[in-house]
Amino acid sequence: MRLRSKAFLISTGVLMLAVLASVVLGSVFGGQEQTPKVAVVAGASSVVDGNDELEAVPVADEAEGERMLRAGDVDAIVAPAASDPLGITVIGLDSAPREVVGALSVSPSVELLEPAATDPGLAYLVAFGFGLVFFMSALTFGTTISQSVVEEKQTRVVEILLSTVSARALLTGKVIGNSVLALGQIVAIAVLATLGMILTGQRVLLGGLGTSVVWFVVFFAIGFVMLAALFAATSAMVSRAEDIGSVTTPVTMLVMIPYFLVIFFNDNPTVLAIMSYVPFSAPVGMPMRLFLGSAEWWEPLVSLVILVATTALAVVIGERIYRNSLLKTGARVKLAEALRG
Numbered sequence: 001m002r003l004r005s006k007a008f009l010i011s012t013g014v015l016m017l018a019v020l021a022s023v024v025l026g027s028v029f030g031g032q033e034q035t036p037k038v039a040v041v042a043g044a045s046s047v048v049d050g051n052d053e054l055e056a057v058p059v060a061d062e063a064e065g066e067r068m069l070r071a072g073d074v075d076a077i078v079a080p081a082a083s084d085p086l087g088i089t090v091i092g093l094d095s096a097p098r099e100v101v102g103a104l105s106v107s108p109s110v111e112l113l114e115p116a117a118t119d120p121g122l123a124y125l126v127a128f129g130f131g132l133v134f135f136m137s138a139l140t141f142g143t144t145i146s147q148s149v150v151e152e153k154q155t156r157v158v159e160i161l162l163s164t165v166s167a168r169a170l171l172t173g174k175v176i177g178n179s180v181l182a183l184g185q186i187v188a189i190a191v192l193a194t195l196g197m198i199l200t201g202q203r204v205l206l207g208g209l210g211t212s213v214v215w216f217v218v219f220f221a222i223g224f225v226m227l228a229a230l231f232a233a234t235s236a237m238v239s240r241a242e243d244i245g246s247v248t249t250p251v252t253m254l255v256m257i258p259y260f261l262v263i264f265f266n267d268n269p270t271v272l273a274i275m276s277y278v279p280f281s282a283p284v285g286m287p288m289r290l291f292l293g294s295a296e297w298w299e300p301l302v303s304l305v306i307l308v309a310t311t312a313l314a315v316v317i318g319e320r321i322y323r324n325s326l327l328k329t330g331a332r333v334k335l336a337e338a339l340r341g
Contacts, residue, residue: 002144002181003181007140011140012188015133015136016188016192018129018132019129019133020192020196022125022126023193024196035052035054035055036053036054037057038054038057038074038075038077038078038100039057039058039064039065039068039069039073039074039076039077039078040056040058041062041079042058042059042061044079044080044087044088045058047078047087047088048078051103053102053103054100054103054104057074059077062077065077066091069091075097076090076092076097077090078091078100078104079091088104120267123266123267123291123292124266124267126291127262127263127266128263130216130262130287131259131262132259133186133189133216134216134220134255135255135258135259137182137185137220137224138227138255139252139255141179141182141224141228142227142231142251142252142255143231143248145178145228145232145235146234147244148174150235150238150239150241150243150244153236153326154240154241156329158326158327159327162326167319167322167326168319168323171229171232171318171322174228178224178228179221179224179225179228183217183220183221186216186217186220186221190213190217193209212288212290212291213287215287215290216287219282219286219303219304219307222307222308222311223279223282223283223311225311225315226279226280226310226311227251227254229318230251230254230318231248231251232318232322233317233318233319233321233322233325234251235247235248236321236325236333237321237325237332237334237338239332246332247332255280257280257281258275258280258283258285259284261275261281261284261285262284262285266288272285272288272292272294273285273289276288276289276295276299277302277303279306279307279310282306286303320338321335321338321339323341324338324339324340325338
């Protein structure tokens with residue numbers, strides 16, 4: 001039913017479009033631009049020869065270069081000019097060809113004390129992609145689990161279900177079913193992003209992003225099980241759909257905080273390092289550090305062990321709250337009471 005619902009299809013489509021837009025923008029910010037073509041009139045070739053930033057197209061005279069410029073075959077014309085102190089002139093069509101002028105200009109060498117390993121604009125887009133996918137998928141499927149739990153409890157269908165299966169089996173079914181859908185959505189997004197980078201010629205970026213995407217899928221698969229168990233457990237503490245927000249707010253905040261942190265602090269190594277070891281933000285923080293190349297080979301393994309242990313603890317506690325609250329209707333069940341049973 002969830003797979004055929006309009007909400008699921010629309011949210012998946014929105015995520016797909018967001019990822020596709022990130023890939024396209026990544027191609028633009030990645031600096032994958034063609035070398036400007038210039039028509040070089042005889043007598044000015046010595047200025048362009050050996051310049052790797054320009055592609056020279058020899059022409060017999062300026063008139064031939066003008067025809068090519070108007071036809072869009074070249075970006076500018078480089079012609080000799082006796083009146084110019086440099087001995088050449090650059091001719092554009094409707095605006096100054098800044099790229100050509102910049103390539104012909106003499107600039108001093110520039111050195112950076114701490115050069116950035118990744119383009120800041122590209123790093124922001126990758127951080128936005130990881131954060132958005134994690135936020136949308138976790139929140140969408142977490143909300144679905146919450147609504148399902150309260151609906152069964154409010155209509156008292158859960159009493160019939162519990163006469164056939166145990167509370168643990170019922171919770172396991174909800175967590176596994178929604179986890180499979182969420183993971184399938186993530187894998188589909190990863191495949192789309194990979195195909196998009198291949199089609200846009202971003203094979204270098206794909207080589208650097210591929211490892212982090214794989215780790216993102218792994219971390220998300222385990223992290224979502226933890227969040228799903230918490231969404232189900234907290235939702236079982238209320239009996240009305242109107243009260244879902246009041247009990248699931250803490251879990252929702254655990255989903256929202258990593259999204260905002262990775263957006264605003266994607267260039268802060270200290271914040272990313274902390275995020276990569278906190279279980280609720282590790283699915284976003286660690287893949288981002290892997291993309292930036294700031295994580296050692298052993299760090300994802302340590303973070304994954306911490307995440308697995310936290311997930312196991314969350315499932316045990318969540319199952320206890322879920323089991324002790326499921327048949328209690330009326331007023332909201334207090335957390336201490338749900339834990340005691």
